[in-house]
Amino acid sequence: MIEFRQVTKRYDSDHTALRQVNFGLDRGELAFLTGHSGAGKSTLLKLIMVMERPSAGELIVGGQLLNRLPRRQIPYIRRHIGVVFQNHQLLFDRTVYDNVAMPLEVMGASPREAGRRVRAALDKVGLLSKEKMNPMQLSGGEQQRVGIARAVVNKPPVLLADEPTGNLDPELSADIMNLFGQFSQVGVTVLIATHDIALINEMGRRTLTLDHGRLVAGGTPLVGGASGH
């Protein structure tokens, strides 16, 4: 589903954020991405979201080579990628329902279809009863779950998370990880960037480790070198 082949990202001549990174993530695989501050984690996620382009190498997501993807096709690719952030970026002047519905509005879904999808997503994260509330009235863990519902509302095949448990205590973090595990079980490819080594150890999943832009662990390629279409 995601394949990096010798991917290098240079921001300018002094800043090489990723160096010849090689790895593949299959459909339904869940992996962590870790490394020191500045190791290149956010850059790697930005390349998958096509917020940045590789300087060298090939990046394939869902069978599409992203390197030279025309600009007008970027929104189409982004619809296939759900993103969860640490600060969940919710709008506090809208209800929980409206926050989750946002990606569907952008896609032009009918109100009926949107209603069905939003409720299914809220049900999955256990917040169906809170759809009319304002995110401000929710706990930190609940707010993060609203962010996850929004990320998965249009059923993306890829889910990326950047420090999704940064502000949460261990018990709530475990809940969030269980949710990610459930998505991977239904075929979503999940990549979670985190500094939380305790959480990574507890989960016992594949872990990609970056060190000064090099992938120093976890970079086994896809079995048979398939590109994961």
Ligand SMILES: Nc1ncnc2c1ncn2[C@@H]1O[C@H](COP(=O)(O)OP(=O)(O)OP(=O)(O)O)[C@@H](O)[C@H]1O
């Ligand atoms: N837009 C940019 N222009 C120039 N250099 C950049 C840019 N974005 C990131 N970098 C540099 O690339 C390197 C990797 O940064 P990146 O943000 O990917 O690391 P990170 O592992 O996500 O760090 P953190 O854990 O602190 O978020 C750093 O040296 C950073 O200074």
